[in-house]
Structure formats: structure tokens, C-alpha cells
Amino acid sequence: MKRIFLLLFVVASVPVFAQHDPYMCIIPAPVSVKKAKGDFKLTSETIVLADSPSNRAVKFFAAYLKKAGLGNSITDLTILDKDHRDMKNAITLSVNFKGDQPEEGYELNITPDHITINGRNAGLFYGVQTLMQLIQKDGNGNATIPCGYIKDYPRFKYRGMHLDVSRHFFDVDFVKQYIDLMASYKLNNFHWHLTDDQGWRIEIKKYPKLTTVGSLRAQTKIGRAAGVDSELYDNTPYGGFYTQDQVKDIVDYATQRYVNVIPEIEMPGHSVAAMAAYPELSCDPKKTYKVRETWGVSEDDVYCPTEENFKFSTDVLNEVMDMFPGQYIHIGGDEVPKDAWKTSDFCKQLIDDRGLKDVNGLQSYFIARIEKYVNSQGRSIIGWDEILDGGLAPNATVMSWRGETGGISAAQQGHDVIMTPGSGGMYFDHTQQKSPQEPFSIGGNAPLSKTYAYDPLPAALDKEQQKHILGVQANLWTEYIATPEKAEYMLLPRMLALAEVAWTPLANKDFRNFSQDRIPHHLGRFDKEGINYRVPTAIGAMDTSVIGARFKVELSSPVEGAKVYYTLDGYTPRETDVYYTTPLDIIVPPKNTMHLKTIVINPSGKRSIVTDMKMENK
Numbered sequence: 001m002k003r004i005f006l007l008l009f010v011v012a013s014v015p016v017f018a019q020h021d022p023y024m025c026i027i028p029a030p031v032s033v034k035k036a037k038g039d040f041k042l043t044s045e046t047i048v049l050a051d052s053p054s055n056r057a058v059k060f061f062a063a064y065l066k067k068a069g070l071g072n073s074i075t076d077l078t079i080l081d082k083d084h085r086d087m088k089n090a091i092t093l094s095v096n097f098k099g100d101q102p103e104e105g106y107e108l109n110i111t112p113d114h115i116t117i118n119g120r121n122a123g124l125f126y127g128v129q130t131l132m133q134l135i136q137k138d139g140n141g142n143a144t145i146p147c148g149y150i151k152d153y154p155r156f157k158y159r160g161m162h163l164d165v166s167r168h169f170f171d172v173d174f175v176k177q178y179i180d181l182m183a184s185y186k187l188n189n190f191h192w193h194l195t196d197d198q199g200w201r202i203e204i205k206k207y208p209k210l211t212t213v214g215s216l217r218a219q220t221k222i223g224r225a226a227g228v229d230s231e232l233y234d235n236t237p238y239g240g241f242y243t244q245d246q247v248k249d250i251v252d253y254a255t256q257r258y259v260n261v262i263p264e265i266e267m268p269g270h271s272v273a274a275m276a277a278y279p280e281l282s283c284d285p286k287k288t289y290k291v292r293e294t295w296g297v298s299e300d301d302v303y304c305p306t307e308e309n310f311k312f313s314t315d316v317l318n319e320v321m322d323m324f325p326g327q328y329i330h331i332g333g334d335e336v337p338k339d340a341w342k343t344s345d346f347c348k349q350l351i352d353d354r355g356l357k358d359v360n361g362l363q364s365y366f367i368a369r370i371e372k373y374v375n376s377q378g379r380s381i382i383g384w385d386e387i388l389d390g391g392l393a394p395n396a397t398v399m400s401w402r403g404e405t406g407g408i409s410a411a412q413q414g415h416d417v418i419m420t421p422g423s424g425g426m427y428f429d430h431t432q433q434k435s436p437q438e439p440f441s442i443g444g445n446a447p448l449s450k451t452y453a454y455d456p457l458p459a460a461l462d463k464e465q466q467k468h469i470l471g472v473q474a475n476l477w478t479e480y481i482a483t484p485e486k487a488e489y490m491l492l493p494r495m496l497a498l499a500e501v502a503w504t505p506l507a508n509k510d511f512r513n514f515s516q517d518r519i520p521h522h523l524g525r526f527d528k529e530g531i532n533y534r535v536p537t538a539i540g541a542m543d544t545s546v547i548g549a550r551f552k553v554e555l556s557s558p559v560e561g562a563k564v565y566y567t568l569d570g571y572t573p574r575e576t577d578v579y580y581t582t583p584l585d586i587i588v589p590p591k592n593t594m595h596l597k598t599i600v601i602n603p604s605g606k607r608s609i610v611t612d613m614k615m616e617n618k
């Protein structure tokens, strides 16, 4: 506990749902926003005009309006004469406007009579997302949109969010909701971690045992990795996988939302589930392998770089490439313990035959061969930064997760890079606050502020090298995330910080404005939509010890519609306690100690952790 010596302690507070927010509560903050007076009233009479009615963004908006009960008829603008194009109470979505715009950029103009969005491809879609964020519904089904003019485009072209479905499986509906969330915050690459030691989750027709055997584990470790905390298991079989039809459905769903899906098929490490199904993929086929029931890196069980294995891996990749039309295939490459290779006669011979230096050279040989095949099919590989060991495959893109070092070195070698450093707050399996009240997690601490502060462009790179930084991604590893509710809790609100890191120009980033003026509004919406998230602690609440006789404390709610309850009697606050309405003036008698404890409880009953400000008057 920090000890702060103060006599009078004042916490500045701000009106939470600031009408005066310069960014109109939009996340990620746009490049430029000019607010104007008045509102556009969105009713079931509002007409939507489009010069490209079959465009994905237009269809998406029409579906949204229909669901919201706000009409859905789209009128083809091109068949209207000039006079009708400026009709009142209309929204125009246009791809055929004059002039240029940055990639994925849009312009949105809202006046009391008319709304226009100009944008091409993803740009129009992002203009629609911004417009949807601006819609304010009242209880009577009426909707208004504040007037303004927005010009916007992204800082980075790669804006990614990862989901590990191997350690725990998440069903099709959840994955679609994840993609929806990504799209509404202008993230455009969904990295789907489909295979790992603990489960193979994608149907491969040529190798059915990958799912009949490889998707099932007999039980799951309770608590941390075996040997760390305990040797307790839940004695409950666990499994799940996606059929090829389900995968195609998800890819199509994502495409409609301008989200590219990048499948990850791990090799040569993190492959125990595949070897449980097909032991011949290993260097020791006589051994029995079982789908891993605990976490951490499998000591020595990795693929053997045999011809048989290359045949298997390329067969699998063929089916994967049929399901995923995007440019990138992620082939893993991380955490490959090489003990099995060191003791294998086959590997020793191969190292000699190919004139390789050592087992690292073998890893590099493995990845380069896979890359050559993927490239021959017109695609590109991404690998975790370990693919740098022993030399990078010629065209590979590197995902830098062990800090930025790997990414910096890859960019210096002229390779494309995606930054996703755990040390930069990009690991959403880390906790959001160091507190025993937070749910069990893998360790590490990545509070919202840390994620928000990350800048993917390392100063160590010159301007030319920086061009290789395609963008940024956050990862949700799920060893300790077994339910959709917990996945949402770990994801939100940090994913909104990621969106701003990836999209917003540095000059427009402002954590106070983001966390206090804009986040509360978005969390209030999640609540209405039934999406779980971590309820932040009250704005202005301290969780530390302070010394003094009198404390003035101003608090505000971090969630629109939520209340801040508090106690001064040492008890844990709950909904039966008083809630905050006006600033507190707390007087601590001499030689006494008081506690100000707060909790935030939102309309659906979700609660924050409890803060405890210990006030001592010595």
C-alpha cells in the first residue's frame, strides 16, 4: 500500500457523459471532429439513399435499422433526379463521390435535415459504425443524432484481436459476437488460434482423427500449470471443434463486416493434440501422446521435420486455405523446445545433410519450407517472433510478442511486423488491476491505462523501417478463461483502448478523456446489450492509505447509469448502502483511522471490485 501524506486531499472530477466531449463519445477517437448545433431525428420515415445499394456497408446499416425498428428501405440514389437527392430526413451513403480519401477513410456530415457518409470499401462501413455510435435512443423508440462533421481514417492498416479457442472452446455465436465487437470498434483482423497442445479445433477432412481424437482432453488442470500450484485436475472430459461449414460461415460473417480472419495452425511446437491423433508426426512414434491437460509449454513433444510431416502439414494447410481466403496464414512457430530433435537420429542426419548449424537451423528449415509452400499457393505466412531463431523465412511477417525486440529486428531486416508485446499491455489474459478481488488469471498486470499508452512504432526504427510495422494486436489466451462471460470481462473495456492505439492519431490520444468521458457511455451500452465487461472502480476513488485530518472526495460513475455506493464504517459497500450524490467532506478525529470504501453497481447488477481508502489522522 502506498502511503501518501496530505492534509487536504481533493480529487478532480468531471461530468461523466460530457456533452462537451470533443470526440462526441466516439471510440476510437476520429482524426477530426467539428461539432455543430442541433440534432438529426431518425424515425421510421427516414429514407436511406445509397449509390451502391448492394454494398456491404449499406446492407449492414439496413439490417441494423430493421432490427432497431427504424425502417429499412434503401432507395437507389442513382435512379433519383437531382432534386430528390437532397431530400429532407434522409441519410445518403455514397461510394461514388468526387475526390480522394485515405485507405479505409470516410467523411460523415450530420445536419438536422440530412446525413451524408462518403467512403469507399471499408471506409463507408466505418462511417456507418461511427454513425451508429452516435445514435441516441430514448425510451419511446425515438432516436436522435447530434450534428457535426467528421473526417477520419486509421493510423495503422492492421488492427488485430486474437482469440485462443484451443485452451478453451468458444462456440460459433460467441465468435460472431466477438467479430461484431471488433467491427464496431474498427478492428479489422481476427486472429483465430485454432490449434494447440490442449485441443485441435478445426475439422480437417483428410485427417479426421485431428478432431475425433485431437479435440478432446480427458480433464483440465485446476489452477496454474502442473507443478506450479498443485496437481489437481477436474476429472471432466472437455472438447469442441468447428466443422468446415461453421468455419466458412464465420469467415463470411466477418467478411461482411470488413474483418479478415487469420487462422493459426501451430507448428512445429504446440502440436501435442495433433500428435495424440497421429503419433507418426512426432520423432518418437512409439510413444503415446495425449491431448495436454495442463498449461505451459510441452517439454519435448514437437513435430519431427520428416517428409511425412511436411505432407501432413501441407495437406492441412490446403484445406485451411480453402476455408480462409485472406492473404495471411499464421503458422505459429513459438515456444519450440528442441530436446526431441537433439536426441533424434533422423534430425541429426538432417542437420548434417542440409548443412544446418544446429536445431535452431532445423526450426528455420521447417518454417522456410512451409513458407515456400504457402507462398506457392499465393499466400503469406505470419509467425511468432521465435521464427527469427536460426534465420527468418524470406517473406515472413513477424508477430512480436516477447516485447518489441523481435519486431524491431525483423523490421530492420526488411520484414513486415505486427506488434503484440505482452509487456506493452497487449496480453488481455493478464489482470486489469493488481487485486485479489480480480478473477484468477495467468499473472501479469495490464490495466486499461497501460494498454492505452502503448505505441506500436518503436523509436529504435527509422522512418523507412517503421513502414514495416503494419499495426498492432492484442491477444486473449484462454488457459484461465473458461466461459464467455470471463472472456468478455477480460476483453472489455481493454479492447476499446486497443482500438484507439490502432486507429487514432497520437495527437488525439488522451487517457483522461478516453476513460472518464467516453468509456462510461460505451460501457452503459454494453450493459443494455447484455455484454459483460469489467466494471471499472469509481472515478476519483483511491485504493491506498493516506494520512490527514480532512478529506474532500469527489467521485463519479465510470459507467453510464451506474451508481457508486460507499461506506465509512469499514464494511464492504453494497446496494443497501448510501450512494454517492455530492462530494464528501470526511473529518477523521485525531488518533483515528477511517476507511472510505466504494463499489460501482450498474443497472444490470454488475459490480466493480471494492476500493479502500484508508485515512489516518496520526
Ligand code: TNX
Pocket: 334, 335, 384, 401, 427, 429, 442, 477, 478, 479
Ligand atoms: C505464451 S504468446 C504463448 C501462449 C500462452 C501465453 C499465455 C505465444 C506465442 N505463446 O501459448 O497461452 O503465453 O500468456
